[in-house]
């Protein structure tokens with residue numbers, strides 16, 4: 001029987017299936033740790049061969065960077081919610097359960113690759129989730145912008161392997177300055193709260 005993992009993607013296909021498989025590899029590498037030391041060299045060679053195969057499919061970097069300016073691709077491959085990016089947990093906010101007040105919600109459970117303090121999520125990962133979710137809230141409010149300042153209060157350590165609720169809400173705008181708040185919590189408890197100042201660019205960031 002396979003070991004439990006923190007992230008259980010819902011039947012992905014195509015490149016999303018590829019990303020989900022790579023994500024599973026990352027999770028399994030950290031969970032197996034020194035317990036697979038005897039087979040590490042052999043397994044590394046097999047993974048390297050797969051990476052080389054993928055490299056042969058990849059277009060020149062400048063072409064790919066150009067493609068990635070497209071909004072749909074930036075959504076698919078972003079490092080927080082992107083189903084096409086193995087680095088993303090991914091945070092699921094496809095059904096954001098908008099309460100009608102502009103709050104966006106997402107759900108995620110994070111495993112050992114995201115550990116900071118023992119048994120808990122790295123504080124920088126919490127900041128990543130907050131930054132991104134506030135960006136999503138701003139986008140939905142029609143005021144997308146660049147993060148200029150991010151302030152986090154870490155109230156409690158964020159547990160690994162527990163479904164977390166991540167929220168964000170655009171609060172106010174003053175010219176190009178956008179103020180947004182967010183939380184990470186579970187079971188009615190808030191582990192992290194955040195406030196962000198975002199600046200709307202003079203020209204759009206993406207095509």
Ligand SMILES: CCCCCCCCCC(=O)SCCNC(=O)CCNC(=O)[C@H](O)C(C)(C)COP(=O)(O)OP(=O)(O)OC[C@H]1O[C@@H](n2cnc3c(N)ncnc32)[C@H](O)[C@@H]1OP(=O)(O)O
Pocket residue numbers: 074075078131132134135136139145146147148149175176177197199200201202
């Ligand atoms: C699924 C799709 C959803 C995607 C969500 C993605 C979310 C991800 C968000 C990010 O990660 S963005 C990446 C991290 N952020 C950056 O790289 C930003 C780097 N900084 C910059 O590019 C510029 O500094 C910035 C665009 C933020 C501002 O430059 P500007 O030249 O446009 O602004 P300007 O300097 O004219 O300042 C405009 C106002 O903002 C204020 N301001 C700017 N930076 C500030 C700051 N850091 N703190 C406080 N106030 C600040 C500034 O004082 C001024 O106030 P006033 O209008 O009242 O005079």
